[in-house]
Amino acid sequence: MVLPSKQLFLSKRVVTEHEVFDGGVLVDENGVIVKLMKREDIDGLVKENIGDIKVVDGGNLVLLAGIVDSHVHVNEPGRTAWEGFRTATNAAASGGITTIIDMPLNSIPPTTTVDNLKIKASAAKANIYVDVGFWGGVIPGNQDSLRNLVKAGVVGFKCFLCPSGVDEFPRVLPEDLEKAFKALEGTGSVLAFHAEIEEEDTDPNINRKLKKKDPEEYNTYLESRPPAMELNAISLITSFLDKTDVRVHVVHVSSAEVVPLLAEARQVRQKSGITAWRGGVTSETCHHYLNFNAEGIPKGHSEFKCAPPIRDLKNKEKLWEYLLDDKLDMVVSDHSPCTPDLKCSNNLEAWGGISSVQFGLSLFYTAASARGLELITITKYLSSGPAHLCGLQNRKGSLKPGLDADLVFFDPEASFVVTSDKIRHKNKLTPYLNRKLKGVVKQTYLRGQLIYDEGDIITEPKGKLLLNDF
Numbered sequence: 523m524v525l526p527s528k529q530l531f532l533s534k535r536v537v538t539e540h541e542v543f544d545g546g547v548l549v550d551e552n553g554v555i556v557k558l559m560k561r562e563d564i565d566g567l568v569k570e571n572i573g574d575i576k577v578v579d580g581g582n583l584v585l586l587a588g589i590v591d592s593h594v595h596v597n598e599p600g601r602t603a604w605e606g607f608r609t610a611t612n613a614a615a616s617g618g619i620t621t622i623i624d625m626p627l628n629s630i631p632p633t634t635t636v637d638n639l640k641i642k643a644s645a646a647k648a649n650i651y652v653d654v655g656f657w658g659g660v661i662p663g664n665q666d667s668l669r670n671l672v673k674a675g676v677v678g679f680k681c682f683l684c685p686s687g688v689d690e691f692p693r694v695l696p697e698d699l700e701k702a703f704k705a706l707e708g709t710g711s712v713l714a715f716h717a718e719i720e721e722e723d724t725d726p727n728i729n730r731k732l733k734k735k736d737p738e739e740y741n742t743y744l745e746s747r748p749p750a751m752e753l754n755a756i757s758l759i760t761s762f763l764d765k766t767d768v769r770v771h772v773v774h775v776s777s778a779e780v781v782p783l784l785a786e787a788r789q790v791r792q793k794s795g796i797t798a799w800r801g802g803v804t805s806e807t808c809h810h811y812l813n814f815n816a817e818g819i820p821k822g823h824s825e826f827k828c829a830p831p832i833r834d835l836k837n838k839e840k841l842w843e844y845l846l847d848d849k850l851d852m853v854v855s856d857h858s859p860c861t862p863d864l865k866c867s868n869n870l871e872a873w874g875g876i877s878s879v880q881f882g883l884s885l886f887y888t889a890a891s892a893r894g895l896e897l898i899t900i901t902k903y904l905s906s907g908p909a910h911l912c913g914l915q916n917r918k919g920s921l922k923p924g925l926d927a928d929l930v931f932f933d934p935e936a937s938f939v940v941t942s943d944k945i946r947h948k949n950k951l952t953p954y955l956n957r958k959l960k961g962v963v964k965q966t967y968l969r970g971q972l973i974y975d976e977g978d979i980i981t982e983p984k985g986k987l988l989l990n991d992f
Contacts, residue, residue, distance in 0.1 A: 525551045525970050529576045530564070531929055533585035537897045538921050539906050547585065548575075549927040553969030557923050580931045583964055587901050587921045588620025588652075588928030589883050592677075592908035593773060593806065593854035595875070596622075596654075599645045600630025605859045605948050611651040611985060613880035613946035615974045618963040620652050620928035621918050621988070622879070623677055623908070626659030627691035628858070634659040634691075635667045636674050643987055650985030651973055653928075655912060660713065661692055665701040669709060675990035677912035678712035680773065683755045684720045687829075687874065696758065703766040710798075712769040712911065717755035717780070718747065718830055732870065740819040740826065743869035747831050749777035756780045760787045769798045771911060772805040774856050776830030778840035781805070785849045799910045804851045806911075807841055809885040810876050812853065814838070814953065824865045824872035826953045828856065842893070845903065852907030853886055855879045859949045877952040880945060885954070887934060887961035897934070914988070927970040936962040 532546040536558065546564050548556040591614065597604040614622050624642070626633035633639050633656055646654055658671040660681035668679065681702070682693045694702070706713060728746065735742040752775070759770060760783065772784060784805050792801040810828060815835040819826045826832060844850050858875025866872045878885065883904065890899055901920065909919025917926055937960045942950045966974035973981050 525549075525553060527551065527576050528556070528574060529578055529927075529970055531578045531580065531585060532564070533580040533931070534582050535584045535897065536921065537584055537586050537901055539898060539901050542897055547921055547927065547929065549970045553927050553971060555921065555923050555925050555927050558921060583931040583933055584897060586618070586897075586930040586932055587905045587919060588930055588966065588968070589618050589904045590621045590623075590908040590912070590914065590919050591619050591855050591857070591879060591882060592623040592852070592912050593808070593856045594622040594624055594879055595628045595856075595858040596624045596646075597628045597859075599641065601628055603861055603948075604628065605857075606649070607646040607654070608649040608651075608983065609946065609948040610857070610879060611649070611654065611983070612979055615651045615966050615968075615979060616946050616963065617880040618883045618930040618932060618966055619879065620930075620966065620968050621655065621909075621914070622652060623655040623657060623912055626657045626680055627686055627688055630690060632659050632661070632691045633657065633671075633676070634661055634664045636670045639671060639674055639676065643989060647987060649983055650987070651979060651983050652968060652985045653918075653988055654985055655914070655988035657714070659691060660694060660698070660702045662694055662698045665698075665705040668702065668705040672706075672709045672711050673990065675988065677914070677988070678714055678771070679706070680714040680716070682716040683758065684716065684718045684751070686716070699762060703762060703768050706768045707766060710913070712771050714771040714773050715755065715759055716774070717759060717772045718751040719754040719758065720751065737868045737870040738822040740816060740821070740823075740869055743827060744816055744831050744833065746870065747829060749779050749833070752777040752780045752830055753783070756783050763787055763791060763803070767796060767802070769802045769804070774811075774828075774830060775805050775807045775841070775850060776811055776833055778837050778844060781841075781844040781849050800851055804911060806852045806854050807845065807850050808854055808856045809878055809882055810856075810953065811838065811841055812845075812889055813885055822867035823953070824867060824869050825876070825951050827865075827869055827872050827874045828858070828876045829874040846895070852911065853882075853903045854908060855882045857947070859947060861949060862951050865951055877947055877949060878954060880947055881940060881954055881959065883930070883932070883963060884938075884959040884961045888959045891934070891960060927967060929967040929970075930963060931965040933962045933964055934960070938962055
């Protein structure tokens with residue numbers, strides 16, 4: 523894509539990882555950031571070159587780097603009725619997200635071989651409004667496919683230490699992990715974990731106990747996935763860290779109890795000379811863990827069900843504390859939708875997944891601003907952190923010269939209510955329905971091209987696949 527001219531995006535509040543300033547972002551004809559400029563430097567530039575530069579003045583709107591959501595389940599092909607690339611990326615663009623990274627499971631086939639990746643990439647290619655990268659998957663027996671997937675350009679790999687919920691993506695055991703780590707040595711890739719080990723492995727009576735309780739009560743589901751499941755998983759993961767230099771990442775941390783263990787593992791690796799991003803041990807939490815608590819979830823409302831589960835208020839506050847203490851690295855959606863029939867009132871049987879990809883920026887800002895946090899936390903946790911995880915920090919996630927001009931004009935003073943007619947992802951059931959959120963995305967630009975404007979997607983899909991040779 524070549525833009526008709528250079529562009530200068532102006533704002534009284536330009537937000538980088540380190541500061542907020544009055545100025546602008548100069549973008550070249552290829553949609554790449556040339557430089558950041560303070561207001562006093564801009565005045566002379568515009569007077570001298572106004573005929574060569576298109577000025578886009580956001581006034582008092584905040585100008586942000588596009589959000590990078592590194593944890594999205596698109597489900598196409600195979601379960602496109604749950605979600606598809608066109609609807610998911612449409613929703614992302616309207617929420618200020620300019621890059622999503624698709625998880626390897628819930629689609630059929632899963633992204634566990636290069637051939638399967640090609641099938642998924644073919645489904646996505648002409649149907650994406652934002653740029654899309656892909657996670658590869660680690661399942662028993664596919665260790666010989668991992669290096670080829672790295673060469674194809676996957677951002678990393680995900681595995682499950684408990685059943686995933688879909689038969690085509692089985693969990694891995696310690697012997698499978700040994701093979702996967704060996705295959706990934708020296709590739710620079712990352713292995714991400716759904717870090718739960720089934721409670722049945724430590725408490726064989728758990729199912730009998732749960733049968734006596736009301737399955738529509740959220741606490742019944744919560745009891746089925748106690749913090750011990752996450753603690754047991756972290757214990758297994760950290761047992762491998764002195765045997766490999768492969769980066770590890772823990773997705774959707776729910777229990778605050780595991781965070782100190784991950785922080786300790788990071789420190790140990792850093793002392794041993796691991797220089798990969800954040801010491802080679804990183805973790806994320808999700809919007810739903812920072813916005814909800816178990817005490818507030820009503821009976822029979824499985825739209826709140828996810829795995830690991832939303833825990834109590836004390837746990838939520840501890841997650842915020844760890845996030846702001848740099849012990850958690852990013853906040854993502856874990857957008858995992860399904861058709862409404864799979865969200866029955868029985869919390870033990872309903873599909874576990876929360877839909878939210880469209881609203882992540884406003885969700886985070888609503889909660890963060892209530893805590894007095896500055897705008898730079900948006901870029902830190904929603905853009906820069908996920909970009910670094912996925913090895914995209916030289917292309918995405920920040921306002922820096924040489925990076926893609928993925929930009930968002932954001933009104934932090936405005937608010938809106940989440941209603942079904944506003945939701946652009948395929949299935950509308952979400953725990954955020956009727957919730958008032960602070961902060962409205964006004965415009966989204968992908969590599970300098972306007973793709974969302976005041977409620978409307980204004981172009982055909984222009985997103986790119988972040989892959990090699992596709």
